[in-house]
Amino acid sequence: MTSPGLDILAIGDAIVDVIATCDEAFLAEHDLPKGSMQLLSPRQADALYAAMGSARETSGGSAANTMAGVAAMGGQAAFIGQIADDQLGKIFAHDMHALGVAFDTPPLASGTLPTGRCLILVTPDAQRTMNTCPGASHELRADALDEAQIRAASILYLEGYLWGPAGPRGAMERAVAIAHDAGRQVAFTVSESVCIAGRKEGFARMIEAGGVDLLFANEDELFQMTASSDLDGALAEMAAKVPTLVITRGPAGAIAVERGQRIDIPAAPIPTLVDTTGAGDLFAAGFLTARCRGVGLARQLRTGAIAAAEIISHFGARPEADLKAMVAL
Numbered sequence: 001m002t003s004p005g006l007d008i009l010a011i012g013d014a015i016v017d018v019i020a021t022c023d024e025a026f027l028a029e030h031d032l033p034k035g036s037m038q039l040l041s042p043r044q045a046d047a048l049y050a051a052m053g054s055a056r057e058t059s060g061g062s063a064a065n066t067m068a069g070v071a072a073m074g075g076q077a078a079f080i081g082q083i084a085d086d087q088l089g090k091i092f093a094h095d096m097h098a099l100g101v102a103f104d105t106p107p108l109a110s111g112t113l114p115t116g117r118c119l120i121l122v123t124p125d126a127q128r129t130m131n132t133c134p135g136a137s138h139e140l141r142a143d144a145l146d147e148a149q150i151r152a153a154s155i156l157y158l159e160g161y162l163w164g165p166a167g168p169r170g171a172m173e174r175a176v177a178i179a180h181d182a183g184r185q186v187a188f189t190v191s192e193s194v195c196i197a198g199r200k201e202g203f204a205r206m207i208e209a210g211g212v213d214l215l216f217a218n219e220d221e222l223f224q225m226t227a228s229s230d231l232d233g234a235l236a237e238m239a240a241k242v243p244t245l246v247i248t249r250g251p252a253g254a255i256a257v258e259r260g261q262r263i264d265i266p267a268a269p270i271p272t273l274v275d276t277t278g279a280g281d282l283f284a285a286g287f288l289t290a291r292c293r294g295v296g297l298a299r300q301l302r303t304g305a306i307a308a309a310e311i312i313s314h315f316g317a318r319p320e321a322d323l324k325a326m327v328a329l
Contacts (some may be wrong), residue, residue, distance in 0.1 A: 006102075007075040007292040009153035011145075011172055012063025013137040013161050014081030014105070015116040016088045019277070019315060020055035022121045027129060034123065037130040045133035048119050057088075058316055059095035060118055061137070062191050063159040065278050065317045069285025069307055071100040072323040075292060078102035078149055080175075082140040082168075088115035089136070099318075105144050108136050120277055122315065128277040137162070142171040150175050151182040154292055155214075157284070160191035164199055176211050187214040189284055190221045207241050214244040216284050222247050235262070246301075248283055248308075254301050265301045268309035278317025283308040286327060293329045303327045 027034050030048065040048065049055075061081060070077040079096060083089035085107040092115060096103040116135035122128050140162070150156060156179040162168040176186050188211075190203070203225065206212060215238070217225065228234035239245045239257040247255045253266040286307030290300040310321050 005076070005152040006078050006149070006154065008067065008070050008155045008157050008288050009078045009080065009149055010063035010067045010157040010159070011080045011140075011162065011175055012159035013061040013116055013132075013134060014064060014079075014083045014089075014092050015059075015061035015118045015132065015134075015137060016057055016092055017060030017118050017120055017277075017317065018049065018052070018055045018057050019120045019122065019275075020052045022053065022123060024123060027121065027123070032121065032129050032131065034129055035127045037132065040119070040131050040133045042114065042133055042135065045117060045119060045131070048131055052119065052121070056316070057091065058318060059092040060278075060317055061116070061159075062161055062189065062281050063157055064092075064096065064101075065281035066157065066285045066288070067101045068096075068099045068318050069282045069311075069323065070289050072319040073285065073289045073307070073327055073329065074324050075289040078153065080105050080140070080145060080149075082108065082136050082138075082144065084108045084112060084115045084136040085110045086115055088117060102149075104146065105140075108139060112136065113139060122275050122277070126273045126275050126312070128275060130277075132161075138165045138168060140168040140171050142174045145171060145175055145178075147178055150178045151184070153179070153184060155185045155187055155288055157187045157189070157288065159189050160199075160203075163202065169202075173211075185213040186211060187216065187284075187288065188212045189216040189280070190218075190225070191280075212242050214246065215242045216246045216248070216280070216287075218248045218250070218280065219252075246287060246304075248280055250279075254283065254305060256297050256301050258297055261297065263298050263301060265298065265305060268302075268305040270309045270313045272313060274313055275315045276312050277315075278311045279308045281317060282311040282319070290327070290329055295329065303329065
């Protein structure tokens with residue numbers, strides 16, 4: 001096994017976020033369950049975009065947000081995700097490069113599916129309702145992978161949003177085989193409860209086959225993936241299947257279980273809750289960056305909590321404060 005040249009390489013949706021505020025009545029009018037995530041066709045996305053108020057656009061995607069956080073903390077990050085040769089694709093690539101994240105996936109040819117977008121509506125209580133049109137991002141194939149780059153990363157990080165479609169799933173399965181052959185760790189984030197429906201058996205097979213070394217999930221996702229109805233039972237059931245289990249609990253903090261050791265931490269304090277978009281993404285960024293620095297499990301959790309607290313104190317899922325100084329790794 002050679003020494004890694006990268007800290008973390010992520011594979012995920014290449015998405016441009018379009019973020020706007022709205023009231024509860026707007027969600028009801030458009031039949032959007034508050035706090036949920038739903039998939040839209042290009043036609044549905046066009047209609048919702050036309051109805052939204054003033055919005056701001058920034059490159060997003062769960063794993064891409066995590067890599068932006070890693071780079072903001074001084075980590076060496078890279079990303080693989082499919083964009084199209086269009087304006088949103090150019091925005092995505094520019095933003096990743098500007099943040100210091102290596103991103104070299106060739107775009108789809110012009111005239112194919114457009115670059116993916118996520119229309120995010122934030123209500124006054126800071127809850128986000130996400131409406132995603134995957135577009136080109138779900139066209140990722142194994143031949144877009146850079147095998148040398150995968151072997152060079154200390155940790156391969158995969159997102160659940162991309163696990164469903166056959167093409168991207170095949171690419172991720174190939175990447176897992178390459179990473180493990182090189183002696184690297186594979187981290188997987190469930191991403192969202194909606195990803196579990198219809199995919200639970202596939203998740204279970206991957207986990208039971210030893211494909212995941214580090215699993216991120218929130219408390220609700222943990223219950224959906226196990227047969228237990230109480231937290232301790234669910235933790236014990238899942239921790240028996242993965243070497244490292246990390247569960248986020250919103251304002252209740254986070255839990256990690258590794259080699260029989262369980263650590264609970266509280267959430268990091270924030271001045272004002274503004275927008276919960278990206279909280280889990282940045283928690284993973286902090287945790288993984290700290291892990292690559294070789295600090296203990298408790299410090300990994302605290303670093304994740306600090307990064308998550310920064311992101312929910314403003315709109316958008318990319319850091320605005322000096323995370324490197326905040327986490328002081």
